[in-house]
Every structure is written in C-alpha cells, then in structure tokens.
Amino acid sequence: MLLTQCASCARPISHTAPRCARCHTRYCGPTCQKEHWEGGGHSVLCKKIKRRGGAEQYHADKKCEEAIAVAAEACAKDTAGQTCYICTQAVHWKTKEGLVRMCACRGTSGFAHVSCLAEQAKILNDEAEANRLGDKAQIESWMRWQGCSLCEQQYVGVVRCALGWACWKTYANRNGQTQRHWKAMAQLAIGLKQAGLYNEAAPIYESLLAFQLQHPNLEENVYTTQSWLANCYMHLGRLEESLELNQKARDGCAKLYGPSSERTLQMIESMSTILVQLDRHAEAKSLLQTAIPVAVRNCRPNSDTLLLLRHVLAVAISGLPMGKSSRGGPPAGSLERRCADVREAERIIGDVVNKSRQLLGGAHKFTKMFENTASNIRNFLGICEMLKAQGYR
Numbered sequence: 605m606l607l608t609q610c611a612s613c614a615r616p617i618s619h620t621a622p623r624c625a626r627c628h629t630r631y632c633g634p635t636c637q638k639e640h641w642e643g644g645g646h647s648v649l650c651k652k653i654k655r656r657g658g659a660e661q662y663h664a665d666k667k668c669e670e671a672i673a674v675a676a677e678a679c680a681k682d683t684a685g686q687t688c689y690i691c692t693q694a695v696h697w698k699t700k701e702g703l704v705r706m707c708a709c710r711g712t713s714g715f716a717h718v719s720c721l722a723e724q725a726k727i728l729n730d731e732a733e734a735n736r737l738g739d740k741a742q743i744e745s746w747m748r749w750q751g752c753s754l755c756e757q758q759y760v761g762v763v764r765c766a767l768g769w770a771c772w773k774t775y776a777n778r779n780g781q782t783q784r785h786w787k788a789m790a791q792l793a794i795g796l797k798q799a800g801l802y803n804e805a806a807p808i809y810e811s812l813l814a815f816q817l818q819h820p821n822l823e824e825n826v827y828t829t830q831s832w833l834a835n836c837y838m839h840l841g842r843l844e845e846s847l848e849l850n851q852k853a854r855d856g857c858a859k860l861y862g863p864s865s866e867r868t869l870q871m872i873e874s875m876s877t878i879l880v881q882l883d884r885h886a887e888a889k890s891l892l893q894t895a896i897p898v899a900v901r902n903c904r905p906n907s908d909t910l911l912l913l914r915h916v917l918a919v920a921i922s923g924l925p926m927g928k929s930s931r932g933g934p935p936a937g938s939l940e941r942r943c944a945d946v947r948e949a950e951r952i953i954g955d956v957v958n959k960s961r962q963l964l965g966g967a968h969k970f971t972k973m974f975e976n977t978a979s980n981i982r983n984f985l986g987i988c989e990m991l992k993a994q995g996y997r
C-alpha cells in the first residue's frame with residue numbers, strides 16, 4: 605500500500621499496480637518487472653525480501669533504519685554522554701543506534717533510543733488491545749507513538765519522522781485487518797511532514813484519503829486528511845491542487861460542524877493563504893472579511909484562529925506575497941491608494957503582534973511569524989512612501 609513508486613523506474617504507481625508474485629514488489633508494468641529481474645538485481649533480492657515479510661515490510665524496515673540514523677545523527681551533540689531512560693544503555697544492544705533527545709523532560713528521562721520508544725509503544729498498544737481496555741486507554745496508548753507520556757510534549761522533526769516509520773513498520777502487515785494499519789499510515793505521514801519531506805508525505809496522505817473516502821464512518825478524518833494533504837501540496841508548489849482540496853475540506857467542515865465552527869474557520873485561513881500565494885489577494889480579502897466577524901463571535905477568547913485569520917488579512921490587504929518583503933518592483937496601481945492599503949495592513953498586523961505576545965508569548969512560533977510579516981509590511985510601506993515622495997503616482 606505504501607510502495608508508491610515503481611521499484612525499477614521510480615515512476616509513481618497506484619497501490620493496485622502489478623507486483624512480483626513472490627515478494628510483492630510493485631512495478632508499473634511487465635517491462636519494468638522484467639528489467640528489474642534481469643539487470644536490476646531483483647533475482648538476487650527477491651527471496652530475501654520474501655523471507656523478511658514481503659516488499660512492504662522490507663521497505664518499511666529499511667526506511668525506518670535510515671530515519672533512525674538521521675534522527676540520532678541530528679541529536680548527536682545533545683545526547684553525548686547520556687543513556688537511554690528505557691534500556692539504560694548509550695548504544696542500543698541490537699540495532700546499535702544512537703540516542704535521541706525527544707521531549708522537554710529534564711534529566712535522564714529526556715533521552716532514549718527510537719527503537720526503545722517504539723518497543724514500549726507497541727507493548728502498551730498490544731496490552732490495551734488484548735485486554736480490551738476502554739477507548740480512553742486505547743487512545744492513550746496510541747498517543748505513545750507521537751509524544752512523551754511524562755511531559756506530554758509531542759515529538760517533532762526528524763525524531764517524529766523516525767517514530768512514524770517505526771509505527772508504520774510495526775503495523776504495515778495488518779493490511780485492512782485493523783484500524784491500526786491506517787492509523788499507523790497517518791502517523792508516518794505526519795512524521796514525514798514534520799521532517800519537511802512533503803514529497804514523501806503527499807502520496808501517503810493520498811492513499812489514506814482514498815481509504816477514508818470509502819468508509820462513511822471516517823468522514824471527520826477525511827477533512828483533516830484533505831487539509832494536511834493540501835498543506836503538502838502548498839509546500840510542493842502545487843497551489844491549484846492545494847486550493848481545490850482546501851475548498852473541499854472547508855465545505856465538508858461547514859456541512860459537518862457548521863459554517864461558523866472553529867474547524868471551518870481554520871480551513872478558511874488555509875484557503876486564503878493559498879489564494880494569496882496564487883496572487884488572488886482580492887478573493888482572499890473578501891473571504892476573510894466575511895469570516896473574521898464570525899470568528900470574533902464564535903471562537904474562544906484565547907483561540908489563535910482569530911489571530912491567524914487577521915494575519916492573512918493583513919497580507920492580503922498589503923498586496924505582498926506570503927512571507928516575502930517585496931514584489932521586486934514599484935507597486936502597481938495608484939500609489940496613493942496602495943499607500944493607504946499598506947498602512948491599513950500595518951495597523952492590523954501591529955495589533956495581531958501585540959495580541960499574540962500577550963496570548964501566546966514572544967517565543968511562540970506564531971508570534972515570530974507575525975513579527976516577520978509585520979517587518980515585511982513595514983519595509984514595504986517604506987518603499988511605497990519613498991516612491992510617492994519621489995513623485996511616482
């Protein structure tokens with residue numbers, strides 16, 4: 605299910621593509637399969653792959669090992685001289701992997717082997733399943749694949765990615781049998797996204813979405829997956845596809861939770877971000893001007909949704925591209941009007957920055973993003989006013 609590329613030519617393939625009868629390695633067609641067998645070394649590897657549980661498992665094991673090595677390497681400086689809080693060793697007895705620093709826990713509890721974390725999560729989940737523990741216990745044990753039970757911090761970046769592969773490798777062969785197979789696929793997709801590997805995350809979200817769309821009881825998950833996939837497309841520069849998916853997610857949420865629910869408003873925020881990136885500022889502006897009064901009435905007072913909506917509104921009004929400080933030339937249209945717009949944008953973003961500092965604190969990533977936008981808009985205002993002073997119109 606996760607083998608999204610032909611093993612021979614690496615072209616994208618569907619999960620129903622033809623496969624090797626023995627080891628289930630997938631190909632786009634008989635030509636590639638023949639080539640791979642004769643010149644690609646598959647005649648040698650085929651038996652070994654079959655022995656290790658088939659192509660899907662083999663692929664997962666290999667990718668997991670690589671991802672753990674990347675995570676341990678990235679944490680090497682922080683973990684020097686430390687030991688794993690689970691197995692108490694510096695080097696894992698079996699895999700020989702190094703440690704990761706995965707959460708905010710102080711002292712020795714903040715260091716572990718990804719393999720030890722994974723083993724612990726697997727045991728807890730098996731127990732919860734075998735003893736038919738209630739929903740709460742099931743959810744809690746599943747959370748161990750994504751965060752620390754002591755400090756409750758979610759794992760991030762390459763550590764999350766390694767644990768995502770470990771999770772997938774644990775449940776890859778439960779195809780269609782249990783929900784865990786699909787939940788594991790979601791963990792992997794989130795991990796890849798966390799590590800910035802959007803091109804690897806996107807096909808996994810696509811598979812996940814295809815599955816969820818076939819199961820009416822998973823409707824809620826569909827919209828979440830759509831918005832995550834839309835986010836991957838955005839990072840990959842596939843903006844039109846991203847917009848289309850964001851629209852679907854927004855419409856779905858509006859139907860399921862109501863048009864003024866916070867979930868729907870969050871989808872509107874992502875949608876207008878894409879519109880700005882597509883240079884469709886006026887559409888973004890009108891969408892946000894309708895959504896913001898709804899958010900003021902319906903969002904919790906300490907919610908960050910309102911801040912995020914107003915942040916995009918400031919960018920849409922300024923006419924700047926998202927996250928950039930200049931269009932690379934004098935602004936189009938009447939300079940007088942443009943100056944007024946950018947001044948309005950500056951007022952809005954200034955207010956967003958102040959509220960964010962109070963609400964989320966100066967170190968929060970949103971506050972930093974808002975400050976960055978504020979400085980871009982201020983610089984742009986400077987350019988516009990300078991041009992006006994020089995007599996441009």
Ligand SMILES: [Zn+2]
Pocket residue numbers: 610611612613614615631632633636
């Ligand atoms: Zn091929």
Ligand SMILES: [Zn+2]
Pocket residue numbers: 624625626627628629646650651653
């Ligand atoms: Zn084979």
Ligand SMILES: [Zn+2]
Pocket residue numbers: 688689690691692693696716717720
């Ligand atoms: Zn360990």
Ligand SMILES: [Zn+2]
Pocket residue numbers: 707708709713714752753754755756757
């Ligand atoms: Zn912790």
